[in-house]
Every structure is written in C-alpha cells, then in structure tokens.
Amino acid sequence: MIEVAAALLAWLGAALVVLADARRGLSLGLALVTIGFAVLAWGAGQPGGAIALTAGGLTGAFRCWTAGHPDAWGLMPPGSTPRLVQCIAAGLLALWIAASVATAAGSPPLLFAVLVVLGLMAARVLAGGDAVVDRTAIACFAIALASSPALASSPGSVPYVFGALIAAAVIVAPATLPRAVVRKGKDGG
Numbered sequence: 001m002i003e004v005a006a007a008l009l010a011w012l013g014a015a016l017v018v019l020a021d022a023r024r025g026l027s028l029g030l031a032l033v034t035i036g037f038a039v040l041a042w043g044a045g046q047p048g049g050a051i052a053l054t055a056g057g058l059t060g061a062f063r064c065w066t067a068g069h070p071d072a073w074g075l076m077p078p079g080s081t082p083r084l085v086q087c088i089a090a091g092l093l094a095l096w097i098a099a100s101v102a103t104a105a106g107s108p109p110l111l112f113a114v115l116v117v118l119g120l121m122a123a124r125v126l127a128g129g130d131a132v133v134d135r136t137a138i139a140c141f142a143i144a145l146a147s148s149p150a151l152a153s154s155p156g157s158v159p160y161v162f163g164a165l166i167a168a169a170v171i172v173a174p175a176t177l178p179r180a181v182v183r184k185g186k187d188g189g
Helices: 002-019 023-043 047-066 081-100 108-126 131-151 158-172 179-187
Strands: none
Touching (some): 002 023, 002 081, 002 108, 002 131, 023 108, 023 131, 081 108, 131 158
C-alpha cells in the first residue's frame, strides 16, 4: 500500500512540474518526485539508493526554492488547460500499462511511477521555454531514470547515486546567460 502511495506522490510531483511556471511549484514538484522514488527504492530493498535519491533530489529542490525564478507558485497559469489534460492522460495511460504488465514486472507501482514521470518530464522539456523549468524537469527525469533498473533486477545503489548527482547538479550548476545579459549586468546598465 505504501508503494502505491509513493507512486501516486511521484505522479503528483511530476504533474506539479508540468503545471508550474515559478520556483515554489517547481521546487515542490521536484521534492514530491524525490520522496516518491526514495520510498519506492527503500521498498525495493535499496536503502542506500533511497538515501542517495533523497540527498540529491532535495538538494535540487532546496536550490530551486531559494534561487532564480519569480518567488511565486505559478500553478496553472492562463493557457495551461492542455497541460492539465496531459497530466491526467499520462497518469491513466501509465496506470493501464503498469496494470496490464503487472505479472511481467517486479513492481507495478514502480513501473507506473517510472513511466508517468519519464513521459511527463520528456514532454515538459520538449515543450521548451524557461531554463529553470527545463532543468527541474531534467532533474525529475534523472531520478526516474535512476530508479528504472530496479524493474528488471536488483541493480545496487550505483544508478541511484548517479541519478541523485545529476538531479542535484543540473539545478545547482550556475545557469548560462546570453552574452547581452551578462554584459548588461557587468556594465551596470
């Protein structure tokens, strides 16, 4: 039962990243995805992986909360109804796939969480837009991708550690700015 709740938490976090355009919503979404996958990793017998995901994902979420983007939630800005439909449709599709291959996969909740987060984050990055939003989506994508080897075998902590490092690094690394913006800031204008 706890794994089902963790998978739904990961989906909710991914939906927040898709529906948010400001740092508080993005940060909360990344934190929920992190907690969901950490609980799933712990349930899969990977306490080291769960700790690594928690450290990396929450580091990225904290950095996202404190830096950069407008200090707002930015949930459901005008014109985001298609994104809401996308979140619901992706959740239903991933649920259908996870339920139909439940006998082949080791953990249907983990399969659901991996599918829905990978799908939603790929769509969010491909939609383009703001660098902070894209970096948050990439961090969530890395966490979900790090958890996917547990579907087939017991991979150990290595994929989780790499996913956590990517999730933290993509958010903590300084953003690249166009030269005109950098010059304008240095010239004081």
